[in-house]
Every structure is written in structure tokens, then in C-alpha cells.
Amino acid sequence: MKVFVPGHVTFFFSPRPEEGGSIGVGACLDKGVIMEAHSGRKRDNLSGIRREVVYDISKELEGEVHFSGRAQLPFKHGLGMSGALYLSVLLSKSIELGLGKTIEDIGEIAHSLELRRGTGLGDVIAQIRGGIDVRLKAGGPKTGKIEKLLPRKNYRVSIAPLGELETKEVLKSEKVLSRFRSVGENLLREFLESEGDLELAVELSKYFFEKTKLGKLMEMSNEFHLLGDSLDEKGVTWGISMLGKTIVSISRSGIERRVIRKTISRYVKPIECRIDPCGARVI
Amino acid sequence: MKVFVPGHVTFFFSPRPEEGGSIGVGACLDKGVIMEAHSGRKRDNLSGIRREVVYDISKELEGEVHFSGRAQLPFKHGLGMSGALYLSVLLSKSIELGLGKTIEDIGEIAHSLELRRGTGLGDVIAQIRGGIDVRLKAGGPKTGKIEKLLPRKNYRVSIAPLGELETKEVLKSEKVLSRFRSVGENLLREFLESEGDLELAVELSKYFFEKTKLGKLMEMSNEFHLLGDSLDEKGVTWGISMLGKTIVSISRSGIERRVIRKTISRYVKPIECRIDPCGARVI
Known part of the structure; x- marks a missing residue:
């Protein structure tokens, strides 16, 4: 049985290390990781995923299996792919071995892996x-x-991955975490009071980026600023995925989508998704 | 924007009126209610759903809209269709009016409608x-x-609706509720300790039915007992949906599904579904 775990973008967040995670707003994507575990099959078949990492994750549950799977989005771009990998490996293994666990049982293990490895703070519960x-x-x-x-609309999401970034590199400074905390908390309060929609969440990600001085911290490229300006000129709703060097635009029509695609393509190949309404599941 | 809310079968449950609901085990179906709300459109278009009921539910949120929708499963058969209707009407209205509510905000209103009207105790949170x-x-x-x-398997669900039943008729006796409570609680404990799967949940529904003396209370027909015996002879995994005069069989292969379909068809037209992995959503 194959499992699918969606990728995930975070628009803004407030770290809560003492509570073991974060609060915030984000969205799941209809691309992520597809994985299947096999008992008694010798060959793995992994595309876009490192074998050592998969086997390291697999150790979190007892028993031996092999894996076939593929990543539909790149790692290290703020697309929640570490959480998607942890979840997909452990969910598929649990199904193959008939461990009788719930998705939440597995989710707890994946979430604590994220915290231990410093790869994320809140993707797993969202995924x-x-x-x-x-x-x-x-x-x-x-x-x-x-x-x-x-x-409120049938949104499409266009993603411009503009450079790699290790989540743990950004999250290691206490000073930075404290800045994230107060900015993210205020934005969440504002969002909840506003009857906000996805468009507002995306717009607020730019505000989060600015107020937390992430631009300086993450050393954003010239392309990042130029693409942002071009999207602004076109009147596109766009924002930034935390924590990544990745611009996320949303469109409500085919015309708008074509404008976004053309604009992004000048800098990098865009990845086009819809919002995944469903979360981690057997497919 | 259309919304889909899955139907839901409950295999066993323990009422918790003092906590405002119930605990238990069930499954969502990939048939349910599809609904869309329109502003400023004069004609409703409802199939298998009573217009008065829809407008009565709609009053739970302010504002005026019209509705187009259809029921894919019958009401009054223990298929969670009241919860599906409440949720679908309120979710679609909330989207159309841009109320900025979460699915959980709407779910709370739908759940309290279930309790007030006595139509269910736990379908909404599952749906x-x-x-x-x-x-x-x-x-x-x-x-x-x-x-x-x-x-653990790619199960299909075959449903045999064998007669109507009003949930509130069964739930009105204190004595019956107390019997449900202790039997359901024991079964949930057993299920959680067993690393159980869907097959066990379905099997336990017969045990729940027997121990709570539901057969006598619900005045099950001869067809019910004859169909149950036939399915047992064929080695099929089957159970009963609470609270309904409805037999639910699960199959893991096309051959098994054909056997079930043929057996049920002798008594009533079967309804064939898959498990909906996703829950209430925009489609």
C-alpha cells in the first residue's frame, strides 16, 4: 500500500520550543512524498530521496522492510519535505508490518524526529x-x-525555489527565535481577528519576513528581490515559504496563472500545485 | 464552490451525554452529501434532500443564500447523513458569504445541531x-x-440498507443508553489493545449489536437475519451500522466484492463505496 504525504508551506509562525513545536498558518500542497514499504524485497527504488536517510528514519519502528518512493518536491526549500519523508517512511512501514497504529501515533514519532534533527517545528501536524x-x-x-x-476560491499555487537553506541553521540562534516568536504571535492574532483567507496568510508572510529581518539572515539573492518586484508589478498575491528561499504565488484563474508562470520562468522553473485538502493517507 | 461531506458508519460507540457526544469507532464513506450555496440565485436544486430541512439548518448562520445539492446515500439508515447535511449546508454557506470560519468552527455548530435534534452523537467530528x-x-x-x-488493505464497503430507523427513537431511553455505554466502552478498550484494523471494528459491531440487545429494540426484519447468515456462510467480513437497519460488508478483492454484491442483491440493492480518507472539503 502506497502512502502520500503532502508538502507544506508555512506563511508565518511563532516558535514554542517549551511546548515542543510552533503555532502559525500554512497550507499543504498536492505534491510531496509517495512511499511504499515492502517485506522481503531486496531492492529499494528511491527517486530524489537519500537511501541512508530513509533507513535512519525507518529505525524508529522495529522490523525490517525495503522502500520504494519518490520526492515530488525538492528538499531544503521550506516545503516541509523532511516532515513528509519522516511521515511517509513510518506510515508505510507501519502498514506493511500491520502494527495497528493510528496516523497520530506515527505523527508523534515523526514530529519528535523533526524537533531532534532541527528540520522543522510544525509541519507534521499540518501534513x-x-x-x-x-x-x-x-x-x-x-x-x-x-x-x-x-x-474561498479554487486557488492554484506556483512555487519559485530560489536556493537551498537548512532550517536548523536559521533556528539555532536564541535571539532570532525570540524575534520570530513575537512577530509570529502578533500575526496569528491579527489573522484570527480578520476573518482571513489564504490570500491574507500569503500577504502576511512578507510582513513576517520583513519584521523578523529574515532577508538579512538568509542572504536572499538578487533574483529573489527582482522576482518579488515583478510579481508586485503584475498585481499577483505572493509570499515567502518559511523557512526557505522560496517564493509562493497564488492564482484564482488560468490567465493569472499564466502571468505568474511567465514571470517566475525568467528566474527559475516554477513548480505548480493545488492545495491538498486531505493530508497523509493511503493512495 | 461545492463542498463534499462523507457519509459515516459507526461500528460501536459509548454515549457520553455529559461530555456532549460519544466515543467509538467508525469509518467515512466516499458517498455523502454534495452542496453548493449561491448568493442572489432564485432557484434551489436539491436532490434527495428536503428543502425545509436545508433552510432550517441554514438559519444557524446569518445571511441569505440558495442551495444546490444532492444526497448520495439514503437518510435514516445509520449512514451519518444528518451530520453530512448539517455540515454541507453550513460549510457551503460560510464559503459563499466569505465568513472566514474554519471547518472546526462550522463543525461545532453542526455537532450541537445533532445533539439538539437527537440525530447523532459523534458523526460530525469523524466526518x-x-x-x-x-x-x-x-x-x-x-x-x-x-x-x-x-x-491495511484497499477495502471496499458494500452497504445493504434494510429499513428506516430514527436515531432519536433508539437514543431516548436512559436504560438503553446505559447499556450502550458499558458495552461500547469495553469494546473500545479491547480494540485499542489489539492493534486492530477495520476488519476487527466491523466484526465487533455484531458483538455490540448482540450485547446491547439492539435486535429486539430495533425490530430487525427477517431479511436482516437471513442476509447475515448468508454472508457468514460465504466467509464475508460483515457488521452493522449504528444506529441503522443496515448491514455493512467489507471486501479486499474483486472476487469477494462480487460474492457480496450477489448475496446482498437477493434482499436489497447494495450501495458500493470506498473509505473516504479525507473528510469534509471543497471539491
Whole structure:
């Protein structure tokens, strides 16, 4: 049985290390990781995923299996791919071995892997639910609290990956974390009071980026600023995926999507997605 | 924007009126209610759904809209269709009017409608999540606690609706509720300790039915007992949907599905579904 785990973009967040995670707003993508575990098959078949990492994750559950799988999005671009990999490896293994676990049981293990490895703070709970997530209480799927926002339009998401970034490099400074914390908390409050939609969340990501001085910290390229300006000129709703050197634009029509695609293509090959309403599941 | 809300079968449950709901195990179906709300359109277009009921539900949110929608499963058969209708009407209205609510905000309103009208105790929280649900704490989506079980096979579900039943007729006796409570609680404990799968949940529904003496209470027809015996002879995994005069069989292969279809067809037209892994969503 194959599992799919969506990728995930975070628009803004407030770290809550003492509660083991973060609060914030983001959205799941209909591209992510597809994985299947096999008992008694000798060859792995992995595309875009490092074998050593998969086997390292697999050790979190007892038993031996092999894996076939592929990554549909790049790692290290703020697209929640570490969480997607952890979840997909452990969910597929649990199914293959008939461990009788719930998605939340596995989610707790994946979430603590994220914290231990410093690869993320809140993707896993969102990836289990799918859709546009409002994370109200930090933690894994059993202790955190999440709600799903109703999208008002049939949005498409265009992603411009402009450079690699290791999440843990950004999250290691106490000073930076404290800045994230206060900015993210204020934005979440503002968002909840506004009857906000996906468009507002995307716009607020730029505000988060600016107020936390992430631009300086992450050493954004010239392309990043030029693409942002071009999208502004076209009147496009765009924002930044945390923590990544990645611009995320949303469109409500085919015409708008073509404008975005043409604009992004001048700098990098865009990745086009929809919002995944569903979360981690058997496919 | 159209919304889909899955139907839902409950295999066993323990009522928790003091906590505003129930705990138990069930599964969402890929048939349910599809609904769309329109501003400023004069004609409704409803199939299999009573117009008065829709407008009565709609009053729970302010504002005026019209509705187009259809029921893909019958009401009054223990298929969670009241919850699906409440959710679909309120979700589609909220989207059309741009109320900026989360699915959980709407879910709370739908859940309290279920309690007030006596039409259900735990369908709504399950219908918001989708999949095979293990409800661990009673309540609506904001106060209850739910986990999703990983299905080990690509199950299909065949439903034999054998007669109408009003949920509130069964739930009105204190004595009956107290019997449900202790039997359901024991079964949930057993299920959680067993590393159980969907097949076990379905089997346990017969045990719940027997121990709670539901057969006598619900005045099951001869067809019900004859069909159950025939399915047993064929070695099929089958159970009963609470609270309904409805037999639910699950199959893991095309051959098995054909056997089930042929057996059920002798008594009633079967309804064939898959498990919906996703829950209430925009489609």
C-alpha cells in the first residue's frame, strides 16, 4: 500500500520550543512524498530521496522492510519535505508490518524526529490534516491543536525555489527565535481577528519576513528581490515559504496563472500545485 | 464552490451525554452529501434532500443564500447523513458569504445541531477528519479527540440498507443508553489493545449489536437475519451500522466484492463505496 504525504508551506509562525513545536498558518500542497514499504524485497527504488536517510528514519519502528518512493518536491526549500519523508517512511512501514497504529501515533514519532534533527517545528501536524492549517497550539498531532480554514476560491499555487537553506541553521540562534516568536504571535492574532483567507496568510508572510529581518539572515539573492518586484508589478498575491528561499504565488484563474508562470520562468522553473485538502493517507 | 461531506458508519460507540457526544469507532464513506450555496440565485436544486430541512439548518448562520445539492446515500439508515447535511449546508454557506470560519468552527455548530435534534452523537467530528476514525474523547471537533487508523488493505464497503430507523427513537431511553455505554466502552478498550484494523471494528459491531440487545429494540426484519447468515456462510467480513437497519460488508478483492454484491442483491440493492480518507472539503 502506497502512502502520500503532502508538502507544506508555512506563511508565518511563532516558535514554542517549551511546548515542543510552533503555532502559525500554512497550507499543504498536492505534491510531496509517495512511499511504499515492502517485506522481503531486496531492492529499494528511491527517486530524489537519500537511501541512508530513509533507513535512519525507518529505525524508529522495529522490523525490517525495503522502500520504494519518490520526492515530488525538492528538499531544503521550506516545503516541509523532511516532515513528509519522516511521515511517509513510518506510515508505510507501519502498514506493511500491520502494527495497528493510528496516523497520530506515527505523527508523534515523526514530529519528535523533526524537533531532534532541527528540520522543522510544525509541519507534521499540518501534513496529517491537509488543507490550509491554522495551528493554534504547538506540539505533535496528539498534543497540538489545529483547525482548517475554508478556501474561498479554487486557488492554484506556483512555487519559485530560489536556493537551498537548512532550517536548523536559521533556528539555532536564541535571539532570532525570540524575534520570530513575537512577530509570529502578533500575526496569528491579527489573522484570527480578520476573518482571513489564504490570500491574507500569503500577504502576511512578507510582513513576517520583513519584521523578523529574515532577508538579512538568509542572504536572499538578487533574483529573489527582482522576482518579488515583478510579481508586485503584475498585481499577483505572493509570499515567502518559511523557512526557505522560496517564493509562493497564488492564482484564482488560468490567465493569472499564466502571468505568474511567465514571470517566475525568467528566474527559475516554477513548480505548480493545488492545495491538498486531505493530508497523509493511503493512495 | 461545492463542498463534499462523507457519509459515516459507526461500528460501536459509548454515549457520553455529559461530555456532549460519544466515543467509538467508525469509518467515512466516499458517498455523502454534495452542496453548493449561491448568493442572489432564485432557484434551489436539491436532490434527495428536503428543502425545509436545508433552510432550517441554514438559519444557524446569518445571511441569505440558495442551495444546490444532492444526497448520495439514503437518510435514516445509520449512514451519518444528518451530520453530512448539517455540515454541507453550513460549510457551503460560510464559503459563499466569505465568513472566514474554519471547518472546526462550522463543525461545532453542526455537532450541537445533532445533539439538539437527537440525530447523532459523534458523526460530525469523524466526518471532518475522514478515514477510519477512533474517537477517544467525546465532543465536537474543538473539544473531542479523534485519531485515524491506517487501513491495511484497499477495502471496499458494500452497504445493504434494510429499513428506516430514527436515531432519536433508539437514543431516548436512559436504560438503553446505559447499556450502550458499558458495552461500547469495553469494546473500545479491547480494540485499542489489539492493534486492530477495520476488519476487527466491523466484526465487533455484531458483538455490540448482540450485547446491547439492539435486535429486539430495533425490530430487525427477517431479511436482516437471513442476509447475515448468508454472508457468514460465504466467509464475508460483515457488521452493522449504528444506529441503522443496515448491514455493512467489507471486501479486499474483486472476487469477494462480487460474492457480496450477489448475496446482498437477493434482499436489497447494495450501495458500493470506498473509505473516504479525507473528510469534509471543497471539491
